[in-house]
Amino acid sequence: MRIATWNVNSVNARLPTVLEWLEAAKPDVACFQEIKCVDEKFPREAFESLGYNVETHGQKSYNGVALLSKYPVSDVRRGLPGDDADEQARYIEALIEAPRPVRVASIYLPNGNPVGTEKYPYKLAWFERLRVHAQGLLQLEEALALCGDYNVIPMPEDAKNPAAWTGDALFQPESRAAFRALKWLGLSDSHELGKEPAGTYTFWDYQAGAWQRDHGIRIDFALLSPMAADRFRSIETHRDARDMEKPSDHVPVVIELED
Numbered sequence: 001m002r003i004a005t006w007n008v009n010s011v012n013a014r015l016p017t018v019l020e021w022l023e024a025a026k027p028d029v030a031c032f033q034e035i036k037c038v039d040e041k042f043p044r045e046a047f048e049s050l051g052y053n054v055e056t057h058g059q060k061s062y063n064g065v066a067l068l069s070k071y072p073v074s075d076v077r078r079g080l081p082g083d084d085a086d087e088q089a090r091y092i093e094a095l096i097e098a099p100r101p102v103r104v105a106s107i108y109l110p111n112g113n114p115v116g117t118e119k120y121p122y123k124l125a126w127f128e129r130l131r132v133h134a135q136g137l138l139q140l141e142e143a144l145a146l147c148g149d150y151n152v153i154p155m156p157e158d159a160k161n162p163a164a165w166t167g168d169a170l171f172q173p174e175s176r177a178a179f180r181a182l183k184w185l186g187l188s189d190s191h192e193l194g195k196e197p198a199g200t201y202t203f204w205d206y207q208a209g210a211w212q213r214d215h216g217i218r219i220d221f222a223l224l225s226p227m228a229a230d231r232f233r234s235i236e237t238h239r240d241a242r243d244m245e246k247p248s249d250h251v252p253v254v255i256e257l258e259d
Helices: 015-025 044-048 119-138 173-183 239-243
Strands: 002-007 029-033 053-057 065-069 073-078 091-096 102-108 144-149 220-224 232-237 253-257
Touching (some): 002 015, 002 220, 029 144, 144 253
Parallel strands (some): 002 029, 029 102
Antiparallel strands (some): 029 065
16 A cells, blocks of 8 residues: 655645646555645545545645545544644544555644744644544554654754754754654654655755755654554655646655555
8 A cells, every 4th residue: 555645735736746746656545735725625526536535624725634545434533633722724534444454644733933923832732632642543553654744853864954944943842852752652754664865855945946955854754553564665755746847845755555
């Protein structure tokens, strides 16, 4: 089973690019972030024509996540538990009913910038809600893949120029500690399982020639439960997608699990 995660940065604005990549890469499951549309505006027919079942959790103009699956899906959860007042569409989860089922979540963690505003504590609180929810999911002892844009740079080697990020919410000690606390529940980073080399980045800003100078960061992850990690076969970071027509500032990451 091939599971992709990709912050598409507006699915309607980049639909031809996204479809072209899907047709070439052929993931069985795709987790999208930043779809930037309400559910009714998501171009589901275009993806259904490629054989995908489509589940969305959208929001007008901002955020929004989606799950696409060539297998049936069930037990769909829209929204992260822990704050009934939170209206931001950043989390969707479902059971992928493959011959060997996998529970998959598409996650768009808050950016948190600027650090001195309410956006940063919201990021940290959201991270803690994710940790608590993941702890509960792990008790199910299922194959679980928590995929998405985590908006965190875990280690200095996950940035081409770490010094450029010292004041950013993505690289603050509290953000990095929150990511470690999530992993320490017993989750494995597919990047580490697959022994991807240093300099495997997933995001390059549109500004200041970041792509041309390879000033990238790694902020997109597929974290696996022990049962999923046991089935892990490979990981691919599709850097070439950043050179496609009208690209996202993120590139897809694809993991493969044994069927």
